[in-house]
Amino acid sequence: MSCEDNGLLERLLECETELAGYKDDVATWTDSLEELSDIEDAFTAKEEKLHGKTILDIGTDCVKPLYIALKFEPEKIIGINEYLSSYSFAADLEQKSRLFTKTKIHLYNCSFFDEVQLGKIQRRNTIDFVLVSKTLHHLRAGECIAEKRDEKHECQEDEDSCIYKFEEQDIFKRLLRLGKRVIIYEWFDPTDEDVDKVRGRGGYFTNKEWRRIFSHLSENYRVEFVEPLRCRLEKKEVEKVMAKLRQVDCVCFHVETK
DSSP states (O other), rough: OOOEEEEEEEHHHHHHHHHHHHHHHHHHHHHHHHHHHHHHHHSSGGGGGOOEEEEEEEEEOOHHHHHHHHHHOOOOEEEEOOTTTOOHHHHHHHHHHHGGGGSSSEEOOOOOOOOHHHHHHHHHOOOOOEEESSSSOOOOOBOOOHHHHOOOOOOOOOOOTOOOHHHHHHHHHHHHOOOOOEEEEEEEOTOOOTOBBBTTBOOOOOOHHHHHHHHHHHEEEEEEESSSEEEEEEEGGGHHHHHHHOOOEEEEEEEEOO
């Protein structure tokens, strides 16, 4: 193959990579728009108004803050994501959003588990709502449980193949220390691979994990479901929610202290 052919091939591969990036960006914008219809019901329960409120968007996709700002005009939206650089449009969105919304949008490269930086953000802001959209399953931090799903699993030093345990007692306690209402939107497919899994912090929830999470929440917090059915999550409602969960691929609810 000639040098000229090699150059053309390299350029084609570059174009293919660029095109894949553009497709991902478009998917981020369209997916966020679809999710907003459920998420807005969780925000506006009890006819809650968002004017003058501050929202913390954990694991932000950078797009939902803009949509929420345009529709509800809260005072401020703070987005954190430890891989903010993967969103090429993040800096432009943060700056140029000032041209058409009064809502202040601030995006930070910060992990939910970075207590120092997150503490600084919290001290500078009084947070009313905490949004966790398609991120709850990434808040895994306990021991590796991958071997419970696959007996042949061997933990690697880089933990690429590991799946950590989700510690619901600790996570929801942390979330409710950040804001008065925590809104959860979670897409899941236990039969599919979590393509954006980072080290052990990933892996969609299994039905067994969902049942454990819902049981804990029903006993300790006030929980209102938006999807897959509208109800208050009492202990007796857990099995009803689980039955519905088998028919859908997303769930949306909000959590408050009793």
